[in-house]
Amino acid sequence: MFCFQCEQTTKSSACIGKAGICGKKADTAKLQDVLTGALVGLARAAQVNKPNASTHRTMLEALFTTVTNVNFDNEAVTRQIEAVRNAKNTLLAQVGNPGVNTGDYDIEKLWNDNEDIRSLKSLLLFGLRGMAAYAYHALILGYSDEEVNNFFYKGMFAIGEDWGMDELLPLVMESGTVNLKCMEMLDKANTETYGTPVSTTVPLTIEKGPFIVVTGHDLYDLYQLLEQTKDKGINIYTNGEMLPAHAYPKLKAYPHLKGNFGTAWYNQQKELDHIPAPVLYTTNCLMPVKDSYRDRVFTTAVVAYPGMVHIDEAKDFTPVIEKALELGGYTEEHRMTGINGGTQVTTGFGHGTVLSVADTVIDAVKAGAIKHFFLVGGCDGAKSGRNYYTEFVRQTPQDSVILTLACGKYRFNDLDWGEIGGLPRIMDMGQCNDAYSAIRVAVALAEAFDCGVNELPLTMVLSWYEQKAVSILLTLLSLGIKNIYLGPTLPAFVSPNVLNYLVDNFNISPISTPDEDLKKILG
Ligand code: FSO
Ligand code: SF4
The missing domain is CATH 3.40.50.2030 (Rossmann fold)
Structure with missing residues (x-):
């Protein structure tokens, strides 16, 4: 395998061999490369036929899948590869001979390219992966933008071309400009849907009784979970990047959205050890699951881990709710603190x-x-x-x-x-x-x-x-x-x-x- 997309990469150089530092195995890394190559193929096909909303969604989901700590499940990645190839074939079926290369791209070529070209294409590719996650969250709330959508094809197309620094550098900068638009769209989606955040103090203590921890960035998943746990005697605690959800008026209005569990993502294997509650992962920052809590990890959207229960698009969180009731939570108030011993945080x-x-x-x-x-x-x-x-x-x-x-x-x-x-x-x-x-x-x-x-x-x-x-x-x-x-x-x-x-x-x-x-x- 070869992967150097995140900060913890082996020896600050690249993860090679059997697995990466994040726990991603070589076969998964290989499949993610195939998926990325298939996306270049899709971008090539988008040159001859205009992609539609369904193509865009496929593009976003596939890119998001390859973000660090998102998807460790070979079957799920394989399904994504099929979805991307199907999307490409749908585009091509509507035109005769495309007259241009619409084949998949071999990402190995990128990893072995001249170091400056590889560097610029990596900046572009990794930036697109990050932006795809944001565009995905906005899309789930019904927000989408043509300029943002189109740039994914433009960027992925460039990854497969033999372009020089002069052509790649402006594209890298353009990706930053488009990402601003994308973050603006997500901000609009979040605030129009859930209200403008207000300053909020969030306790770190877990009350007694059944509870669910929800982590990641997706506010819609949290909202669905809050709705489905209403009046069920189950409390909801955010974790990691979900903390700011407490500040959105429409989410804050749920009295069972109680507080924040634990600290940053990299402490999860310690903090989830024997936790008497299920944990729902809505986006990245999933670490290899330990035996002491593997029966209580649930994933949704593009997050997946072999053997864990995945909640599909219908967002029926019944399995998570049943698990919370079965585990029952703490029998007494459970006082947790932040890294420095504090008992509350603000957002x-x-x-x-x-x-x-x-x-x-x-x-x-x-x-x-x-x-x-x-x-x-x-x-x-x-x-x-x-x-x-x-x-x-x-x-x-x-x-x-x-x-x-x-x-x-x-x-x-x-x-x-x-x-x-x-x-x-x-x-x-x-x-x-x-x-x-x-x-x-x-x-x-x-x-x-x-x-x-x-x-x-x-x-x-x-x-x-x-x-x-x-x-x-x-x-x-x-x-x-x-x-x-x-x-x-x-x-x-x-x-x-x-x-x-x-x-x-x-x-x-x-x-x-x-x-x-x-x-x-x-x-
Ligand atoms: Fe942190 Fe993880 Fe938001 Fe990242 S929770 S590390 S930039 O995924 O997503 O900030
Ligand atoms: Fe290594 Fe995983 Fe980071 Fe890739 S994502 S560089 S495999 S730690």
Whole structure:
């Protein structure tokens, strides 16, 4: 196998051999490569016949399937390959001789290509995988966008072409621009469906009695689960990236949406050990399932793991509900804490909340009460180097505000970091896709101060793990945002030449130590 798409890749180089660090086996990796090659074939066919809504959905599901920690199930991946080939054949059946190559592509060619070409195509491919996840969540809520849809074909087509850096580089940047549109669409889908998030405190204690833990990013799955567990004496707890769901008024309205279970995704094997409740995975961050809880893991949508019960599109969560009642939950209130011993966390500071107090923020900056903004955002992971982010936040001066998003915040979100001018010093904007909120706030501040985003006292300190982070990074770069600090290590798929380009044009810095970086930023 060859896979180097995520941050934990073996020796910061590539997962080869029998299995990856994430637990993905070589045969699954191979099938995912075949699936990706089939998508290039589909994109080639889309040149001769216009894809429709069903083709788009196939494209999104297939790309999403290959995101890190999503799908470990060879049968499910094989079904996706068939679906993609069927979609292609449907397109081709409506035209005569296509006159162009519509064959599948051999992804091995990409992995063995010149390192700069491989680097740019990887940025494009991995960014598309991340964007597909966002587009999928929006689609489930009935939101879709032609420009976003069409770009998947454009990008996947390019993966199969013998193009040079001059052709690939603009396409990589364009993918960032399109992903902004995609995140905007998802923000619209989430807020129009479930309301504008409001600041919310979320307890970490689990009440006694039956409960279900739901993790991942899909708000529709959570909503369905809340509806189906109404008045059944079952409580619902979010986990990982589902935490921000507590802030959406229409979800918050369910009294049995009680709190948040556990911390970031990489702690799941420890935190789920003998848990007296089922766990529903709606998107990525599924780790190999341990025996101590394998009878209580449920997957849905494109997530799959061999031997686990999969809830299909009808979203009938009866098996999960029955499992919750059978296991019964804790017999006493079960006090859990965050990583630093805190008993509650906060969320709900999306662009709606922050911009509603924009005047307060702007006045505080003008009065010198707020001197700097940090966006400490991104994913968490198991590597020890990620302590950087906790330390960084700890060392930020009291007159700075910290905006967070995605799951990296679990390293410090259970601590009270004080207030500035009536606002909490740490404000959680939501899931990784809520990077859109951070961008909205940054743009609004730049307008208020009549300057560019790069001139604001704002620094983005990002942690990346998987492919959604790649798509977000490309969006920030496409907006011309400079001076981003990136860690804990740089992507293995960024070649030295591509890195030079990013440093020269965007002044991206790998993180060093919190101390040194803060001196550089504030000095
Ligand atoms: Fe984290 Fe996992 Fe949102 Fe990623 S939960 S690591 S960027 O999948 O998706 O932030
Ligand atoms: Fe390795 Fe990451 Fe690929 Fe898993 S997804 S095989 S850990 S590079």
